Amino acid sequence: MQEALIERIESVARRTAVITLRRTELPLLPWEPGAHIDLSLPNWLTRQYSLCGSPTDPDRYRIAVRHDPLSRGGSEYVNLFLRPGRRVRISRPRNNFPLDGARGYLFIAGGIGITAILPMMRAVADRPGTAATLVYIGRTEEAMPFVGEIRDTLADRARVIATERDGRPDLAELACGLPADTSVYCCGPAGMLDACGAAFPPERLHLERFRRAEKTFAPDTPFEVVCARSGDRVTVAPGETILDALARAGRPLASGCREGVCASCEVAVVEGVPDHRDDIGAPAGRMYPCVSRSVSARLVIDV
């Protein structure tokens, strides 16, 4: 957990605010392009936002937040009620979307998805021997943050596509012309991610979601969770999450989105086979107990 001060709030595009967070006593932790932080808001909600400033600046983080018309209270709060001068709690940066060391990159950003993509593009744009292209898609330029900045710094390596003016880009064509050893990174609304999923080979494609994908799973079955360190045992009923079952047993774990997107609740699996239901893609031997369940009747976790 870190603390920061809301230094500045600026409107940068229609319904989009850029928030500058300044360090308080301690320097802010370093981060890699693709990383996000959890921001704890005064209305008790915690939301994940991609860092879009400079990864080497220990004094400031920058995030951009679009006011979602269907906001559950996070983006609405940031855009309408958050005020400069307030101290806020933020998490350490976490990266579920790291650069994979390919020789070429195709970045596809949809709307506010540019926040995750921009530092990645900047990091590799001037790397010798690396080819990088950014395709930035939005409805109109007024609704797309950082367009001016992108044109100034990236020039012809960035294509800005306003669909109302230019129509939708042909993803299949982009996929056909994709050079070997090129990875595709895509962050944007669900519809765009689905289209990218259909157009690009899965082994080269990396997706970052705003919200959990709609997926269907086999019906829940009950299973037992054993806490390796404390020795607690608890049965997780159908419809109940591991987090809820542990909280009921008096062993609450830290969590963030509780939707399998943010990775705050990650735990190590000691024994048993998890039924992964998150959108992050758990590293080997780890799982997210906010949404994931168990295939085996017994699951031992490192808590």
Added chain:
Amino acid sequence: MSTTELRYRRLTPDTVRAMIGSPDPMAKAKKLDRIDAYFHRFIAHSPFVALATADGTGLPDCSPRGDYPGFVKVLDERTLALPDRPGNKLADSFHNLAENDGVGLLFLVPGVREVLRVNGHAYPSDDPDVLARMQVEGKAPALALIIEVAEAYFHCGRALIRSRLWEPESRALADEMPSVGEVAVGQLGLAVEPALIDRAVQDNYHTLY
């Protein structure tokens, strides 16, 4: 009122008016017919609202509603939406609204002495765009109450100052109250340990959404 003979002296409205004086013109002016930016900020920070409804005969009922601050959504300056979270399934409010669509809302923000009052007309809805905004932990409520605002105003803080509602020492009053289990055993004449009921109630409270 059904009582034919009142036990206490009943005053006429004119007598009452003469006793309390005329209203402050400011008090009238502060009533708005919509949710402005100040009211919106108040609602966005309020985790608790008392919802008053009345049935067709005029018999009123007041029900507590609470969640994270801002759980009541301001859809536009004339419209609010209140989620219907799992409760006791008595649905008194919905029953009343079917007969009489008038509602009175009283919003509280912990630590703030003034309260926000909003009166209007309401109906239940399952509009997907409204319910989507009420998702908590991936779960949306099945129903929401749509409130069309007729009037909204801040109510002065005297009641909360006198009641010392936000002073931490006031919480000592809870020590003098019986537990839910003790009340249930007493009122229903049950032959069980009150602690057993208390534990069951506590377990039940874990399912909030």
